Amino acid sequence: MTKPSEEVETMDDATPEGSKPKGIQRAKLTAVIVAVVVVALAGIGGGYAYWTHHEGNAYHEAVAQAENADKALSKVVDGATATTYKADQLKEPKLLDKLDATIRKAKALKGVPNDAPSEWLAWQLASARKANATDADEADAQAKALNAALKAVSDSKLAKELDTAKAQLKQGIDGAGKILRDTDGKVADNATRDSLTKAIDEANNTINKKGVTDPKTYTDQKAKLDAAVKRVTDSKAAKEQADAEAAAQAQAAAQAQAAQAAAQPQSSYSPSYNSYGGSGSGYSSNRGYSAPQQSYTPSNNGGGSSYSGPTITGGGIAFGCTPSEPGCDGTPGAPDAY
Structure with a gap:
């Protein structure tokens, strides 16, 4: 009689694999799937973490x-x-x-x-x-x-400033040229005109320069030109003032000379009076003849007197003279001689 344990052992060894119960096969498959999912999730999680980082x-x-x-x-x-x-x-x-x-x-x-x-x-x-x-x-x-x-x-804005500065310099050159022409021989120091000529030449060179990008290039040259113009105008004003002062001095001297000439004494004129009460010219005239002589003899016969007329002696004629007067013959009442 066979023992029960032996019968079971004999049957397990003799049973084929395919005839084993299906529950055992599913358990193994589930374990494999779980393992795969875990691995997959682990990979996905690492990739996501890398992405977010x-x-x-x-x-x-x-x-x-x-x-x-x-x-x-x-x-x-x-x-x-x-x-x-x-x-x-x-x-x-x-x-x-x-x-x-x-x-x-x-x-x-x-x-x-x-x-x-x-x-x-x-x-x-x-x-x-x-x-x-x-x-x-x-x-x-x-x-x-x-x-x-x-x-x-x-x-x-820079282009406008360049154009404006260049135009102002050009205008300054034109004005300076006119001043240079108008002041020929009219300045106190002609060296100022020479300086202005040089400044005009430099300004023209600046105007013709190419590639200027800074307006200061033009404005600086304009300042130099303006300074040269001022020196010329100042020299012209100085000459005008000097000329005016010289003219005033000359006029004052002429007036002083005229006043001095007017104050000088003229030829003297002193009237004289003869014994007739008339006036003379203050000078004696000798006409080449002597005054006629006259005699006066008082008369004792009845208070009368005798008078002899004038006698021409070849000189001047004397009328009404007194013994103290020159040319009188000493007879009282004789005419003056002249």
Whole structure:
């Protein structure tokens, strides 16, 4: 009689593999699947962690670039608005309209909101990174456009200043040439005219110079020309003043001489009176003859007297003289002789 244990052992060894119960096969398959899933999840988890890490770094770099670009743009806008330009300062006034439009567009750039994405959500990090990168690109573009508009306005202003300074120098040359012609022989120091001639030549050389980019080149030369002109005009004024003073002195001397001549004494004229009470001319005249002589003899016969008429002696005639007068013959009442 066979023992029970022996019967069982004999049957297990004799049973084929395919005839074993199915529960044992499914348990092994489940274990394999679980192992595969675990491995897969582990790989996926590592890849996701790498993705979030990469997007996080890229996001922070984009934020820094956007901030720097926004600051640079803000600085350019401040500089553009701080400088005031006028249309009459520019060679092309319409450039101001373009500059104003560019400033308005730059100010309208809002930047990126400060909403920080989750560090574990890779897709949020990626979206925020793109937004900041776009903002940085736009800010850079606006800054470049604004700088270009500012440069265009500045260049136009410089071109206008160059044209104005050059025109003023040309006008100064024309005026200096006229002064040089008009002052020939009319200055106190002719060396001033020589200096003006030299300054005019230098100014003409500056006018003809090519590639001038600084208005100061023209304004400095204009200042030298103006100084040379002033020296000539001052010398002309000095000569005019000296000539006026000399003329005044000559006139004063002529007037003094005339006054002195008027004050000198003329030929003397003193009237004389003869015994008849008339006046004479103050001088005696000898006409080549002597006064006639007359005699007067008092008479004792009855108080009468005798008078002999004048006697011409070949000289002058004497009438009514007194014994003390020259030419009188001593007879009282004799005429004067002249």
